[in-house]
Amino acid sequence: MLVKALLPLLAVSGAVSARATPGKSSAGAKKLLRRADFPIPDSTGSVTFDEAYEVDGTYDGEYQTFGRGVDCTGQEEGGDSDAVFIVKDGGTLKNAIIGADQIEGVHCEGSCTIENVWWEAVCEDALSLKGDGDATITGGGATGAEDKVIQQNGVGSVTVQDFTVVDFGKLYRSCGNCDEMGERKVTMSGITAINGKVLTGINSNYGDTATITDSCATEVTDICVEYEGNDTGDEPEEISSGISESCIYSELPTC
Numbered sequence: 001m002l003v004k005a006l007l008p009l010l011a012v013s014g015a016v017s018a019r020a021t022p023g024k025s026s027a028g029a030k031k032l033l034r035r036a037d038f039p040i041p042d043s044t045g046s047v048t049f050d051e052a053y054e055v056d057g058t059y060d061g062e063y064q065t066f067g068r069g070v071d072c073t074g075q076e077e078g079g080d081s082d083a084v085f086i087v088k089d090g091g092t093l094k095n096a097i098i099g100a101d102q103i104e105g106v107h108c109e110g111s112c113t114i115e116n117v118w119w120e121a122v123c124e125d126a127l128s129l130k131g132d133g134d135a136t137i138t139g140g141g142a143t144g145a146e147d148k149v150i151q152q153n154g155v156g157s158v159t160v161q162d163f164t165v166v167d168f169g170k171l172y173r174s175c176g177n178c179d180e181m182g183e184r185k186v187t188m189s190g191i192t193a194i195n196g197k198v199l200t201g202i203n204s205n206y207g208d209t210a211t212i213t214d215s216c217a218t219e220v221t222d223i224c225v226e227y228e229g230n231d232t233g234d235e236p237e238e239i240s241s242g243i244s245e246s247c248i249y250s251e252l253p254t255c
Contacts (some may be wrong), residue, residue, distance in 0.1 A: 037194060038143045038166040040118045043097050052083040052107075059085070061096030065120070068102040072123035075147055078104040080130075087112040089133060104128065108135055110154070116140050122168070125151045132156055141165060141192075148173045155182035162190035173201040174208050176229045176236030183207035191215035192255050198222045203229030204239060204246040212249035223252060 043065040053059075053066075066084050080086055082104040087093050089110030098105055100121035106114065111133030119126045122145035129135050132154040141164030142149045149165055150172045152158055158172070165171045171193060174184045183206055191212070193199055199217060202208035204226040217223060224247030227236040243249060 038141065038164065040097065040120055040141065040143075046099070048101070049084060052080060052086045054086045054088060055091045055093050056088040058092040058094070059096075060094055061117075063095050063097060065097040065099045066102075067099035070101055070103060072100065072121070073103055075124060078124055080104075080107055082124075083107045083128075087114075089131060093117055098126070108133075111135060111156070114138070114140065119143065119145075119149075122146070122149060125149070127151070129154055129156075129158065134158070137161070137163060139163065143167050145169055151175065152184050152186070153178050155180075155184055157185045157187070160186065160188045160191065163188075164192045165196060166194045168193075168196040170198040170201050171196065172199070172210070174203050174206075174229070176201075176203055176227050177231070177233050179231060179233075181206050181229055181231045186210050188212045189214045191217075193217040193220050194255055195219045196221070198225050200224045200247070201227060202246060203227050203236065204244075205229060209246050209248060212252070215249075215252055216255035217252040218255045220252075223247070223249060 041063050045064045047064050047066050048069045068084055084098055084102045085093055085106045087108045092113040094115035096117050098119045103123045105126045107128045107130050110131035112135050114137045116139040118140050119142035122142050126142045126149045129152040134156045135158045137160045139162050143166040145168040147169040149168055153175045172186050199220055200210040202210050205228050210224050222241045225241045226239040226246055228239050229236050
C-alpha cells in the first residue's frame with residue numbers, strides 16, 4: 001500500500017521546554033505496520049498541559065507530543081476546557097503531535113492555520129473550527145477517528161492540503177445542525193485517505209461545496225455525501241452521495 005513519503009523535517013527555532021522526555025520504545029511488528037500506513041513523525045518529547053493552551057500568534061511545537069493526561073471519553077461532546085490547544089482568531093499552530101491522552105484535540109476560534117500537526121489518536125474530534133473565518137490545514141494527519149477528524153461549525157472556507165488520514169469516520173464535516181447555519185466551502189488536495197467511511201460531508205441545502213483534486217482513497221466508502229442541514233438540532237438527513245454540482249471531483253485512484 002503506497003502512501004506519501006514525509007518531507008524531511010526542517011530545523012525549527014524557538015524551542016519549547018517539555019516536562020518529560022520519554023525514551024524511545026521498542027518497535028514491534030504492530031507498530032511498524034502502523035507507521036507504514038500512517039507516517040507520523042518521531043516525537044521529540046512530551047508535554048502535558050493542565051489546561052487548554054491558548055495560541056495567540058504562532059506556536060511551534062517542534063514535533064513534541066502534547067496531551068492533557070486524561071482518557072478519551074469517546075463521542076461524548078466536550079468543550080473548550082477539554083482541548084489541548086485553543087488557536088485564537090488569526091493564529092497558527094505548527095509542527096506538533098497531539099497525543100492519545102486528550103478529549104477535544106485542537107479548537108480554532110476563527111481564521112487559523114494548522115501546519116504539520118499530527119493526531120496519533122482522535123477522540124471526539126481532532127480539529128474543531130468553532131468560529132467564523134477561513135482555515136488552512138497543511139501537512140500532518142490523523143488516525144483512529146471513530147467519527148469526525150475536522151468539524152467546521154463556523155461559516156467560511158476551509159483548505160486541506162497534503163493531509164494523511166487513516167482509520168476514520170469522516171475526514172471533514174460541515175456542521176449539520178448548529179444553532180447558526182450558513183454557507184461553508186471545503187477544498188482538498190493531496191489527500192491520502194485509507195480505510196474510512198466518508199471523506200467529506202456537506203449541507204448542500206445551505207450552499208456548501210466540496211472540491212477535491214490530486215488525492216487518493218483506499219477502502220473509503222463515500223468520497224462526498226450531501227446532507228440536508230438544519231438549525232433545529234435535529235439529526236440531518238442524507239440527501240445523496242457522489243459527484244454533483246456540490247461535490248466537485250473526479251473518481252479518486254487508490255493510494
